[in-house]
Amino acid sequence: MPGDELNQILSESTAEVLESMFFTSPLDCSVPSGRAMENSISAGLFFRGTPPGRFGICASMDAARLLAASFLGEDAESVTEQQCGEVVCELANMLCGSVLSRMEKDTLFALTQPKIGEPESICPEHPSVCLEFALEEGSLLAWVFVEEAR
């Protein structure tokens, strides 16, 4: 799949998931500078199917708190780090499902459980696509590594 198409799929999927489940919208979308995001939570998972690959996100702590608070209906100050982690994992799961269903409408994919701090959560050096979304608070980076695309 061409990179531009994958870029658009990731961008549209992220906007859809954030708007419908997190009641927020990305303010901006750009290709990340390559600088590592400090004070952040990363979650990733493997997907099996045709094509197979990996998917991951990295949310700044500000963004993770905002997303967890919106998702759980709580104040950003009251959400715990554990809740932030759970919500970031759930976001990774939903985003990956949304991206894959747009990539291959009728292919059955099997997704592993999203994990934090495991090898699958680390963005590969050359992902198939990687975008950074500016949110109301902080930013969210999402990437896809499609094995077939390499």
Add this chain to the structure above:
Amino acid sequence: MAYNVLIVDDSPAMRSFVRRVLDMSGLEIGRCLQAENGLAAIDVLRADWVDVVLTDINMPVMDGDRFVRTIKADEELSPIPVIVVSTDKSESRVQQMMDLGAKGYVTKPFMPETLRDAIENALGVNRAW
């Protein structure tokens, strides 16, 4: 009439979200029970009657596929309507779960009203507003 609901999902965050959506739905919710996988959900269903089950597919221990098969093969549990709530939007998966006996299929992400409509449809509720 208040409806008892069982939410089956390995993600505590998603269970909380679904619970919140149910509260916002306008449906009268009675007891809202939760389980982290299909096996735990079977235990809950053996102990408590619920009107509808909302289940994820991708879960450890017992996934949604095996969970629905188990319920539908059980004479006592099979009448309980099951709605699948999953990120998997593929037509094959939707058809597979409906063929197994699911009464509805809601894909994540979803709008709150989509979940409400699926529950009403599964329960045969006619909205009066």
